[in-house]
Amino acid sequence: LAKTTQPISMDSYEGQEVNITCSHNNIATNDYITWYQQFPSQGPRFIIQGYKTKVTNEVASLFIPADRKSSTLSLPRVSLSDTAVYYCLWGTGGGNKLTFGTGTQLKVEL
């Protein structure tokens, strides 16, 4: 199973940068690292995905070191609406089932 470890919760304030780190020591050569966001009573929403080094899109950046045993999701200048649970997953993405952990509950305050 694609077991990951990430903090259970994090607190931040509006306008700050938030970094959530996930460890995936047993990642396989073909595995991608994917992050999802979930609001209460909604399905998870894809945020970003990467294989190595750095990936950036309009909402986040994903940093993956050379050994790929961890990854860091970076959310620049968070707002209250970023309060959600963030899941780190690794595997072959849509090619196979996604294995979710318990995620990181991010709480953003004023």
Add this chain to the structure above:
Amino acid sequence: DTGVSQDPRHKITKRGQNVTFRCDPISEHNRLYWYRQTLGQGPEFLTYFQNEAQLEKSRLLSDRFSAERPKGSFSTLEIQRTEQGDSAMYLCASSQGSGAGAEAFFGQGTRLTVV
């Protein structure tokens, strides 16, 4: 087609009754997944289809659960003889392709309450 659609959004049923949920994936997606999520936990994989073929089932999918995807389009998940432990959010997702890195799109889920 703006996303994955699930129906109903909420279902309350008495213990022992059968329930059926429907999922309409994004139209061009060939893969469809079912997950179950309980409060405070991440989604748990139940099963997935590639087109109409059911390729994998989790051990969580007991004999009371059955999923179908006739014609490789919409899918149904049926739970027979519901139990209180079946109360959860049931999520459907779809993706296109089987290669690494394919993004899965989730629906808003069906929340089942068994009383």
